[in-house]
Amino acid sequence: MTSQPASVPPAEAPGTTPSSVPSSAPSLRLNCGYGTDRGLRREMNEDSFIAADPVFAVADGMGGHEAGEIASGICVRTLSEIPQLATGERNATAAVVQQYLLEADAGIREATGSRAGTTLSGVVVVEQSGIPYWLVLNIGDSRTYRLSQGKLSQVSVDHSEVQELVDAGEITAAEAAVHPRRHVVTRALGTGDETEADYWLLPVEEGDRILVCSDGLNGELDDEQIARILVSEPDPQAAVDELIQAALRSGGRDNVTCIVVDASNVANDDGAQTAPRTPAEAEDENTLPRTEVLDVAPDGGVAGTAAEHEGGAAAGSGEEPHGVR
Numbered sequence: 001m002t003s004q005p006a007s008v009p010p011a012e013a014p015g016t017t018p019s020s021v022p023s024s025a026p027s028l029r030l031n032c033g034y035g036t037d038r039g040l041r042r043e044m045n046e047d048s049f050i051a052a053d054p055v056f057a058v059a060d061g062m063g064g065h066e067a068g069e070i071a072s073g074i075c076v077r078t079l080s081e082i083p084q085l086a087t088g089e090r091n092a093t094a095a096v097v098q099q100y101l102l103e104a105d106a107g108i109r110e111a112t113g114s115r116a117g118t119t120l121s122g123v124v125v126v127e128q129s130g131i132p133y134w135l136v137l138n139i140g141d142s143r144t145y146r147l148s149q150g151k152l153s154q155v156s157v158d159h160s161e162v163q164e165l166v167d168a169g170e171i172t173a174a175e176a177a178v179h180p181r182r183h184v185v186t187r188a189l190g191t192g193d194e195t196e197a198d199y200w201l202l203p204v205e206e207g208d209r210i211l212v213c214s215d216g217l218n219g220e221l222d223d224e225q226i227a228r229i230l231v232s233e234p235d236p237q238a239a240v241d242e243l244i245q246a247a248l249r250s251g252g253r254d255n256v257t258c259i260v261v262d263a264s265n266v267a268n269d270d271g272a273q274t275a276p277r278t279p280a281e282a283e284d285e286n287t288l289p290r291t292e293v294l295d296v297a298p299d300g301g302v303a304g305t306a307a308e309h310e311g312g313a314a315a316g317s318g319e320e321p322h323g324v325r
Contacts, residue, residue, distance in 0.1 A: 007036065008050040008080045027267040028132045028204065030125065032056065033237030034259045037244050039216060040252035047214045047257040048072035050079050050122075054090045057122025058257050060142050060214040063191070067116035071108045071190045075118045078104035090127045094199045097124055097137055101189060101197055108190030117191035121156050122212045123261065125204070132204040132266060139197040140185045143218055145226065146202070147209040152227040155200055159187035208263040209236075213243070216256030220247040236260040 030053060038045040046061035046068030059075040061068025078100050084092045101120070108116065119140025126135045136144050138156035146155050187194040209230055218226070221243070229246060233239035240258045247256045 007034075007048050008052050008076055027265055028125075028127075028263065029265045030261055030263060031236055032259060032261045033235070033240040034257075035237075035240045035244050036257040037248065037252070037255065039255050040248060042255055044069060045255045046072055047216070047255045048076040048118075049212075049257050049259060050076050051259050051261075052080070052085055053088065054084055054092065054125035055079055055082060055122065056124075056210065056212055056259050056261050057120055057137070058142050058212045058214050058259060060119045060140065060216075060255070060257070061116065062118065062185075062188070063112065063116025067112050068118070070111055071116040071118040074107045074111060075101075075104040075120055075189055078107060084124075090125050090132070092124050092126055092135070094135060094137075094201075097135070097199075098197060101137075101139070102195070105189045105195045112190060114191050117185075117188035119159075119185060119188055119214075120197065122259070123210055126201075130267065132263070134200075134202045134204055134208070134210065136200040136202065137197045139195070140188050142214050143212070145211040145213075145223075145230075147211070147227070147230050148205050148207070152223060152230065154223070155202070157198065159185055159194070159198075204263050204266050206264065206266045208266075209239075210259075210261040210263075211243075212259040212261075214255060214257045216252075216254035217243060217247050217258055219254055220250035220252065220256070230260070236262050 032051055034049060034051040036045060036047050036049060044066065047058065048061070048069075049058045050056065057076075057079060059072035061070070061072030063071060082092060082096065082100055084090065108118065117140075119142040121138040121140070121142035121144045122136075123144060124135040124137065126133050134146070134155075136155045138144060139159060141158040142156075143154060143158070144156040146153050186192075187196075189195055211226070211230060221229075225246065226243065229242050230239055233242050237260075239260045243258050243260075244256050
């Protein structure tokens, strides 16, 4: 696995297993693993990522040869300028994050003439009144999952044509996984009219495991396969390595990038959760993942599943934003 020049890992050298991420709040400990691979069929790796407390996110570039790499790289480098990365504080807000996303959007448009774009998904760790939260953000069809209390849920909701068809009841999730337009995204940074991310605010629970990935992972592995690996590999770096290798064994038709973040020593209380909100509304409200969850047994088996799951071993190439091929 190779790291992109635009990738922003923690201070440890690339390729090593990251240690616990330092925290300004000693009660919460984060341990993360990360990795990216070009895949078996792509000439270039157009994914970029940032894994530096308190920001953990994956950008999946699109728009043609080299342009996707430029778009995802600008996105990640812009996010790396969030002040909290320098101070180690966990007081960022959705409004602050959105401000930097708008800067990334403008930078991508200027650099590529609006001919390229990037998806983005991930979490920012924030604290309110001493309570830690996952501020989940998403634009496009990269994904953020949460394994909590033995249940795997997809927190983010894809911005894609097939997701809209699923939401309208016109196709099933299984049909979406093999639909000919499954790579057409409806929202991205750097191209199109929709550039605002969706946000969710979730209380951090003891033992939470967050997975952030490009669609090169869930395009090859379904949610049950992902859940088994997340449960069977206690070390976050080992989990990342196995997820990427499993995607390659399944075909590796796209770039694949993963970040796994584990939370421990959590001081928390019971927090209410509500529906997704805009960046301004997310400042003061918690939000609930829309998708159903998988019950995961301690051995990694799936004890109970929803009738249909997102993802699946779908063949194909990268994303296509409206108007960009």
